[in-house]
Amino acid sequence: MSIQEHYRSRAKELLSSGTVKMVIGYGTGSTPDRRRPVFITSPDETDRLVLDKACRTNLSGYLLREGLLSDQKQVAVFFNLDGVRSLNILAAESQLETAQVLVLGFRIEGEEVTALQGERAADFKSLIAAAKEQRKSQPPHELQEKLEAMTPKERFSFWEAEFSRCIKCYACRQACPMCWCRRCVVDNNQPQWVNTSSHTLGNLEWNLLRAFHLAGRCVECGNCSRACPADIPLHLLNRRMSDEVQGSFDHYPGMDEAQEPVLASFRKDDPETFIL
Amino acid sequence: MAKIGVFVCHCGENIAAKVDCTKLKAAMESHPGVSIATEYKYFCSDPGQESIKKAIVEQGLTGVIVAACSPRMHEATFRKACAAAGLNPYLCEIANIREQCSWVHSDGDEATEKAIEITRSLVEKVKRNNELQPILVPVTKRALVIGGGIAGIQAALDIANAGGEVVLVEREASLGGHMAQLSETFPTLDCSQCIMTPRMVEAAQHPNIRLLTYAEIEKVEGFIGNFHVRVKMKARYVDMQACTGCGDCIQKCPQKKISGEFDCGLANRPAIYTPFAQAVPNKPVIDSRHCTYFKNGKCKVCVKVCQTNAINFDMQDEYLDLEIGAIVVATGFQIQDTSLYGEYGYGRYPDVVTGLQFERLASASGPTGGRIARPSDGKEPETVVFIQCAGSRDPSKGVSYCSKICCMYTAKHAMLYAHKNHHGTSRVFYMDIRAAGKGYDEFTRRAIEEDGAGYIRGRVSKLWQENGKLMVRGVDTLLGKPVEVPADMVVLATAMVPQPDAKEFAKTLGIGCDEYGFFNEAHMKLRPVETATAGIFLAGACQSPKDIPDSVAQASAAASKVLALFSREKLEREPIIAMNNEATCSGCWGCVLACPYNAIEKKDITDRAGNLIRRVASVNPGLCQGCGTCVTFCRSNSIDLAGFTEKQIFAAVMGL
Known part of the structure; x- marks a missing residue:
């Protein structure tokens, strides 16, 4: 059968x-x-x-x-x-x-x-x-490898170009199983922190903000990239954040239902590389 | 309609010398919503404050901006003035144009531009400020003193004698700390235990002091006036109620060859023991790591000899939850691991000892009964060499600070040795003699001039054994010559270092510590007793190397801080607390996890029939400290901070 x-x-x-x-x-x-x-x-x-x-x-x-x-x-x-x-x-x-x-x-x-x-x-x-x-030993995505090799300036232009196609349809948010907020922060206009216009700044703000909200929560299912009508490789942003949380905090999202969110919990031996 | 008053302070020359205050005033006068803008030399002065009050009343102001120094300096002053004039104090904001502007810029024009921006930003914020009412929280009038050495005991006694309730926690089996190990004390040579043990007994018997020995702090939560502390009571395996302290078990314990901590390894102790004869409480504990029964399951000799059935091998660690109003940290110090100094032969040659071991040898309660004898053969040494700064002031070994007490105790050691062995010779290698303190320099002079201690200014490079002697090679820098001294015994003045777990413990308490692990004070000069965490105070050598008088003085200072806190029935808290928007909250409880004060509760939302629809976060205003951690964590922006709402911050940013 x-x-x-x-x-x-x-x-x-x-x-x-x-x-x-x-x-x-x-x-x-x-x-x-x-x-x-x-x-x-x-x-x-x-x-x-x-x-x-x-x-x-x-x-x-x-x-x-x-x-x-x-x-x-x-x-x-x-x-x-x-x-x-x-x-x-x-x-x-x-x-x-x-x-x-x-x-x-x-x-x-x-x-x-x-x-x-x-x-x-x-x-x-x-x-x-x-x-x-297995994820630890997985070779990076081809495009991701290319991005990592870029200078910050080149990488910025890459994403600027990608995001310039964004039409703010929020299909990524609709498709993402982790975007379950009753009210998305972008829909909060008192005050309007995130620019809703579909211009360079507004598009950058929205997509980067979403990537940060998914840090330590994204399971890399790829729903966002598949849903995007402009074919922006959104999953690469999330993948980069996942690399970061796994490398720094050994956090792999969704291990079990008792797992604490990586950004709201701490262990005494957490690396403090961000403190200069 | 907003009616904002802007008061531009010259701060004498401090601001006016850089910032064109008249221009700033003029810029504010034309800003929408500003009713009045004035400038004055010192708004913090009496006439200055009066003019603000007058403007509030006459103009009917709805908000006040004082463009002046840091809000840390005078926010309270100006808010009080506003309140006196009938304006809610939280409608007054300070625009910092001194520390963040005039003091740090050299170009006057640019500084003026920046001052205008800063002030405009705050005007935009204050337009959106709301009236807030202070929150009153009760004070638990019970202090926790952590550490039962001389500092902890002093703090506990001072608080208890003033009528405060104290819980004194000591992790060893007895009170006493390092001071109980010492022989005589400088600069008066009175016996350490003779002055220490009465204090120990007084603390143990004081009706206001609850003594918890063999106990450790497991968890500290809450905030000033309202700490929740969990204490781990380590299993003693001896029932404190039943035990009479007769000591039969100690005598009969077959396991006798355990290196005794109190005598710094110079004598052995059994597996069931009291740390020393004058221990308080004078009841033994079983060291389960070495006890034959715990290792092999057989023995129980102590059970057989105990006539009151006080031994209980099934005893478990227990946890005690305490409500505490203030905490005094007096966790003391350790001496540096001497094995770092291979060149001094510690560990290789039994007659190379630490200063603390020398204290035990010189002590009447020590393993030799006060006779200064070599650990190797028990003979009295004819020549003793003392090496100062054996660890301290040596960045290559990780301790760049001065341990402060070694110059004094080395002089004391040389003196004690001279008093006990009239024909002996003592030589002291030193870098500098640091004897600042009442009667201290006289004391070191006495060691040199009356008790014949030979001081050699220089360091020791090598130490080896030859013909039964310890050969000490160093340099006499005053003569510019190498010297070699054959000695029978060598005493190392080892560095004072923080407790090995101090950094970890600082995290438990939520206080800071320096690179070594000494706890940080709130301000080195003006707030040396407080920590940056309100309600937690420091006493003794856990903060920095200290001698006994300094430790005692700081302990009394910490006690006075605790008592000042306990003199109030309620603490007035700023109403800067988080608020949750229940309509948009999704109940993910990220804020609950992120909150360091356990201030967020889960609230049921029900329909008219009482059926649960969903659950949302709800902030307990008594517990919230307004730190804003939850605000940053909430992805949907449902939580906001009173006094610093997103709207206010946004307006302030956009005003720049």
């Missing part, structure tokens, strides 16, 4: 037994290489579920739709490992409880999609720990 068939029948089972009230998964998209989220509530509809190598979107953000989890019932969600990590962060930040979320785990490697063992966020602890170690 293919993994898609396996999970379709598992979804049917979960819905017909009443274990979950909804399955959030992937359906066919507008083009063959795109997938669209589907929200299945009836066992008869599970055939709409698709699972293949195009299923890259992190679906955890949909769990925060106001009222979805307030009835204490369970929801099953298709997650790769990044998705499970973001689930852990949402729980650590008190936005949901993992007991309400059943994980249908999968991993994409090249052409192959395999199932991950476990159904609760906590079941993936050792896999996440392994991913943390």
Whole structure:
């Protein structure tokens, strides 16, 4: 049985037994290489579920739709490992409880999609720990390497050029599972700290501010870059921040639901390299 | 409509010499919202303050800007004046055009431009200021004294004698600290224990002092007047209530060969022991690292001999939570690790000892009963060489400061040696003799002139053993010649260093320390007893090397600071506290984690039927210190700081 068939029948089972009230998964998209989220509530509809190598979107953000989890019932969600990590962060930040979320785990490697063992966020602890170690030895992204080699001035012009395409549609914010604030700081106009105009300064302010708000929280799922209609490589900013928190504080976001946010907690042996 | 008064102070020549105050005044007069702008030589003077009050009343001002010195200097003065004229004091702001402008710039025109910008910025802020009311917080009239040496005991007694309640915490099994180890004390040569032990007993028996020995500070939270302290009571394995202190267990303990800390390794002690004979409390503890029962599961000789069943091997560490109003830190010092000085042979030659070991040898309660004898063979040394600055004033070994007490105690050692061995010879290698203090120089002269101590100005380069003698090679810089002295015993005046865990402990307390680990005072000259953290005071050698009189004096000073605090029923706190916007708060509790004062609570938001809808952060105004950490952490900008709201800061920045 293919993994898609396996999970379709598992979804049917979960819905017909009443274990979950909804399955959030992937359906066919507008083009063959795109997938669209589907929200299945009836066992008869599970055939709409698709699972293949195009299923890259992190679906955890949909769990925060106001009222979805307030009835204490369970929801099953298709997650790769990044998705499970973001689930852990949402729980650590008190936005949901993992007991309400059943994980249908999968991993994409090249052409192959395999199932991950476990159904609760906590079941993936050792896999996440392994991913943390693996990240340390991962070679940097090609473009990232190019950016690191640039002088600060060159790098600034690079990003200035990239951000000049930004149209302030906030699709990155909409797609990001970590952008769950009831009111985004950019929507606060008393006072208007962040310039909302779509000019160089406003665009820089917005994108850098978002990168800072994601420091130590981003699981590098790539939702932001995929959502960006201007194809700005936003994930590189977040990746750079992740390198920083992992290198300085050995912090890998989403290890478990008890993890403290790296910027609001401290250990006595934290490096103090920023104090001159 | 805002009616702002701007008062430009000349500060004599301090501001007026650089900043064109008339131009500043004129610029402010035409600024929107400003009703009146005036200049004057000294607004902090009586007539100056009167003119501000008059303007408030006559013009009906809604805000006041005093363009003058740093708000640290006179913010309180001017706010008080405003309050006297009926204006809420938080509608008065200081534009600092002295420290941040006239004092630091050489070009008058540019300085004037900058002064205009600074003042305009504050005018924009004060337009958006709100009336605030001070917050009253109670004071817990109970002091915590950390460290049971002479400084801690003195501070505890002074507070207790004035009627204050004290908790005195000592991490060793007995009070006493280093002073209890000393033989005689300079410059009067009275016996250290004879003057120390009565104080120890007094502290232990004082009705206002709760003594916790063998205890350590685990956690300190809260703020001035309202600290929450967790004390770890280390397991003694001896029931303090049941034990009579008879000492049978100490006599019978088969494990006797443990190097005794109190005698600096010159004598052994058993596994169940009191640190010294006059210990307070005079009840033993079991050293579980060396006890045969803890190591092998067998023995229990102490249990068998104890007639009151006081031994309890199942005892666990216990934790005690205390409510404390003020803290005196008197954690003392240690002596530097002498093994750093390979050239002096410490550790290699048993007859090379530290100054503290010499104290034990000279002490009547010491391992030799006060006979100065060589550790190697017990013979009385014929020649003793004292090496001063064995560690101090030597940046290459990490201690560049002077340990302050060594010149005096070395003179005392030479004197004690002369008194006990009339035929002996003593030689002292020194860099300088630093004997500033009442009766101190006379004391060192006495050691040289009456007790025959031979002082050689120079350092020792090498020390080796030859024909049963310790050969000390140094230089006499006054003669410009190398010297070699054959000695029977060598005493190193080792440096005073902070406790090894001092830096760590400074973090626990939330106070600062210097590069070595000595705790920082708030101001070296004018606030030498306070730390930068309100309600925490320093006493004794934990701050810097000190002798006994200095430690005692500082301890009494710290006690007076505590008592001044306890003389008030309530502390008036600035109403600069955080406020949360419940409509936009997402309840992520980042602020709860970030808050160093535990001032943020979780509040339920319910619907009309009482069903929980969501939970949001809520600031407890009694606990909030207005540090603003939560404000910076809140991603959605839901938290704001009264008196420094985002709107006010934004207006001030945009006004520049």
